[in-house]
Amino acid sequence: MANHKSIFFLLFILSFAGKVNAQDLPFREMPPAAKIFTSGTLMGRLTDGLGFRFHWATAGLTVENLSFKAGEEARTIGETIDHIYTLVLMFTNATMEQPTTFPIETKDLTFDEKRTKTLSFIQTASALLKMSNDDDFERYNLVFQQPNGSGQKLPFWNGLNGPLEDALWHIGQVVTLRRMAGNPINPKVDFMNGTVSN
Known part of the structure; x- marks a missing residue:
């Protein structure tokens, strides 16, 4: 897949970032399945499922919720969301x-x-992945760069069992923590069908 597609989709998606209200954010419901x-x-x-779960795990969180944590050594909800942000960025950068x-x-x-x-x-990652063929995945490497110039390069397989699955893991933690904080997710969300009833 030509790299210009990556640039096009990045600009397209980011053009909406910060300009939408909560009702217009992506993944309120799962997009239609491919044919x-x-x-x-x-x-x-799989990436759409990540988006749907993150959307509802974080919908309606309060400022007080963000500082909640299960114990002294644990991350707060806000810190966990920061970590999910990093993991998702790593995965998206690979695509x-x-x-x-x-x-x-x-x-x-x-x-x-x-x-x-x-x-x-x-x-962005979902859109790029849906257009990808088998050969494209050979180029979707995780490439990490540190301030001291050191780095690491890992194949897309590591992106699956690393940041993608880790993000799902931590989204589940947010769901549990917010329930403990007294603000459970919307009970009308249907994760099997990817919908929410009004």
């Missing part, structure tokens, strides 16, 4: 054939900005 099974459409669907440069700073972003950007990253 055919390919490596690209399967990975795109865009871009390196991830550390450290990744999130302290200057509000919660709403982080939530919007995370969903936009997921939407």
Whole structure:
């Protein structure tokens, strides 16, 4: 797949970041399923599931919720969301054939900005994956760059069992923590069908 597609989709998705209200954020419901099974459409669907779960795990969180944590040594909900942001960025950068440069700073972003950007990253990755063929995945490497010039390069397989699955893991933690904080997710969300009733 030509790299100009990555640039096009990045600009398209990011053009909406920060300009939408909560009702317009992506993944309120799962997008329609593809008509055919390919490596690209399967990975795109898996990424859509990540977006749907993140959307609802973070919808309606309060400022007080963000500081909640299960114990003294545990991350707060807000810190967990920061970590999900980093993981999703790493995965999306791989699909865009871009390196991830550390450290990744999130302290200057509000919660709403982080939530919007995370969903936009997921939407970008999903769109690119759905257009991908088998050969494209050979180029979707995780490339990490440190300030001291050192780095690491890992194949897309590591992106699956690494940041993608780790993000899903931590989204589940957010769901549990917010329930403990007294603000469970919307009970009308149907995760099997990817819908929410009004």
